[in-house]
Amino acid sequence: EAQVTQNPRYLITVTGKKLTVTCSQNMNHEYMSWYRQDPGLGLRQIYYSMNVEVTDKGDVPEGYKVSRKEKRNFPLILESPSPNQTSLYFCASTLSGSLNSPLHFGNGTRLTVT
Amino acid sequence: SQQGEEDPQALSIQEGENATMNCSYKTSINNLQWYRQNSGRGLVHLILIRSNEREKHSGRLRVTLDTSKKSSSLLITASRAADTASYFCATDGPDSWGKLQFGAGTQVVVTP
16 A cells, blocks of 8 residues: 555654654655644744755754765654654655645654653 | 634534635735644645646536635535535745745534
């Protein structure tokens, strides 16, 4: 089944403790992206990747890192999480960076930083 | 920064009625997409319309695009309780290569 898999679904952590949210897709998509969703603000793009070893900042990249060593995986890293990073996070992928095909979304990761 | 803004923010209708929501955007686009989200789950793609298209249909969904007004509308005909969800528009454009930007969404509640 074609899908985008995020883990974990729920995560509660403390300020400053490094964490990684994993994202994997099995559709051989070139383009992958991370979004955060906060009430009243819709989805805001954190980072995106056009292909392996090609990543770029979205609208809200501060406090996050990503890597794209393999085509299928695009982990999101929070080196020193802070409470303002409490949010619902989504990973998404699509065929190419021309964005003329639908994005496929994971089921989300709800992160709470205390 | 958000490119698209949906209007209204919330919409409550009864089953069988039509639901219309609008999306306005600020800069020129290549494509505009509509997505649905059920209660905190992942977004599901509904329709993609290219900048040179004016209207697209998919089942009970109809999307129009007016690039002169920088706006799009999504019409859901004969709504059902299962259409209860949040609806988002998303745009990409020549000035924002690789970025797909979403609006804040319209919450639609369909009551039986």
